[in-house]
Amino acid sequence: MPKAVQYKTNSIVYFAGDVDDKVFLLQKGRMALTSTDIETGKQITEYIREGEFFGVKSALGHFPREESAMVIADSIVLAFSTAEFEAFAQTNTRIIMKMLKVFSNQLRHIHRQIESRLDSKEETNPDDGLFSVAKCFYNSQQYRAAGEVAVRYLQLYPSGKHVQEVKDIAKSAQTAQASGRSFGDYSGGGQTNEPRRTDGPVGNDPNLALTLAEGLAGQGKWEEAYKQYHSVIELGETPVVGKAYVGAGQCLYEQEEHVRCVQLLSGYISQYPKSGQMADVLMYMGLCYQKMDQPDKAKAFFNKALTMAGPLLAPKVRELLESCGG
Amino acid sequence: MSDVFAAFSRFAKTFPKGSVIFSEFESGDCFYLIQSGRVQLIKIVNGFEKNLDILQPSEIFGEMAILENSPRSATAIAYDDVKALEFNKANFEVLMMGNPAIAMKLLKTFVKRIYAQKRRFMILTVPDKMARVGDVFLMLDETQPNIDKTTDMRTFSISMEEIARWAGLPVETVEDEMHRFIDQGKMEVYDDRIVVKNITELSRYVGARRSKEA
Numbered sequence: 001m002p003k004a005v006q007y008k009t010n011s012i013v014y015f016a017g018d019v020d021d022k023v024f025l026l027q028k029g030r031m032a033l034t035s036t037d038i039e040t041g042k043q044i045t046e047y048i049r050e051g052e053f054f055g056v057k058s059a060l061g062h063f064p065r066e067e068s069a070m071v072i073a074d075s076i077v078l079a080f081s082t083a084e085f086e087a088f089a090q091t092n093t094r095i096i097m098k099m100l101k102v103f104s105n106q107l108r109h110i111h112r113q114i115e116s117r118l119d120s121k122e123e124t125n126p127d128d129g130l131f132s133v134a135k136c137f138y139n140s141q142q143y144r145a146a147g148e149v150a151v152r153y154l155q156l157y158p159s160g161k162h163v164q165e166v167k168d169i170a171k172s173a174q175t176a177q178a179s180g181r182s183f184g185d186y187s188g189g190g191q192t193n194e195p196r197r198t199d200g201p202v203g204n205d206p207n208l209a210l211t212l213a214e215g216l217a218g219q220g221k222w223e224e225a226y227k228q229y230h231s232v233i234e235l236g237e238t239p240v241v242g243k244a245y246v247g248a249g250q251c252l253y254e255q256e257e258h259v260r261c262v263q264l265l266s267g268y269i270s271q272y273p274k275s276g277q278m279a280d281v282l283m284y285m286g287l288c289y290q291k292m293d294q295p296d297k298a299k300a301f302f303n304k305a306l307t308m309a310g311p312l313l314a315p316k317v318r319e320l321l322e323s324c325g326g
Numbered sequence: 327m328s329d330v331f332a333a334f335s336r337f338a339k340t341f342p343k344g345s346v347i348f349s350e351f352e353s354g355d356c357f358y359l360i361q362s363g364r365v366q367l368i369k370i371v372n373g374f375e376k377n378l379d380i381l382q383p384s385e386i387f388g389e390m391a392i393l394e395n396s397p398r399s400a401t402a403i404a405y406d407d408v409k410a411l412e413f414n415k416a417n418f419e420v421l422m423m424g425n426p427a428i429a430m431k432l433l434k435t436f437v438k439r440i441y442a443q444k445r446r447f448m449i450l451t452v453p454d455k456m457a458r459v460g461d462v463f464l465m466l467d468e469t470q471p472n473i474d475k476t477t478d479m480r481t482f483s484i485s486m487e488e489i490a491r492w493a494g495l496p497v498e499t500v501e502d503e504m505h506r507f508i509d510q511g512k513m514e515v516y517d518d519r520i521v522v523k524n525i526t527e528l529s530r531y532v533g534a535r536r537s538k539e540a
Binding site (some may be wrong): 118170 | 342345346349350351352353367370374375377390391393397399401403419422423426427429430432433434436437438439440441443446448450451494
């Protein structure tokens, strides 16, 4: 149970530098916390009001007190042990939420103070930084990590200045992993963690090309994205060929190459009739026919797409059907 | 904590050993609570990986993502097969209100971070460069576990580049100041370690030169 302690005016509850695990609640009276600003050396005074906790950070973190707590008016203070405070706070979550807000502001503030002190040369452009991470892992033969960071780079910066080098890192990392050459994961082992897929030529990775394609498509670079999607299609039956066809179809549609799009996707439908991507494929077929002023065909494809569409795609297809008068 | 993991299993994500949870310099808005396995935090310093920490189950990481929109300050890699709960800004408050155990854990994480950052800031405010370099060693000493307190001699496995990063000084400047420490017989520098001959004396030296003015 927390202990209620009475303090007379001008008495000290604790001094800066003291080490103890008590958390205090000012029940009645008035307190001041005095500390020294790290940057200016000036004294800072903070006043504690009734109902407020103090001494929380140093108690929870087991650090010496950063401030002195002085009684300004006769006070009654409840002294919790850390365990008692934790038990109490967990039954009053709003107390923790309020402290989280206060502490997060303090953390933001100190971060900004540090940033303002550091040499601006230390700031690295994220494009360069992410590349340096991939390169560093690759150089230290952490191929899995290198490959994964490289893929993230390509997703975030498909037109970044290090794209070619990162692609090389990604391909080399995958080759190295496939051949079992890995200096290891951080446990220091010398083996890969899971068997690599061997479909498709090693070093010509469909996942990598697909990632690049998606990044380019996301930027509206349809022609370049199409080339990447097409390179995946050319690899034949891989787990991502469906996505590549949908992506390629979208690129052709966006470039108003409707006939080519219909031809491409018709080929896909006949080759992979049970594909999980069929709803998207049928939707793009419908869109192309709509643009080619063939609303009946468009409606037919939209209706078919609707029978296969999942919850995310279905509303879109319904809208398209309505736009056709369906 | 096990009931928390059960209640929030829908937020669970698995990361195979060696996989990258997030990379330094990536943007991110998720933080993680480790359910099982260990996570290694790595920072790239001058082209080399520096191990920052290895986190254990029930520890939180990535929490700065919910405070500000800055790129990640380190890479988090699954040291073992890792299972972790992934939370973001959107579900943060709901999670905290419904889970005082996690909220308290996050509170303690913030406390640790605040103290570490304040200590780092203290180094940066030392105007005298030699004393600032000395303060880096004092800070490292404060955070080293299992120190043999029967002696004032301390050994640190740290590079000049890392000292420079902590001190916010160019590496060349740090090397110059380290030479002064060596010339004065206060330190010895080897390929793989730096020895501080007397940590108490170093503390007095730094304290005397720590000015109250910026």
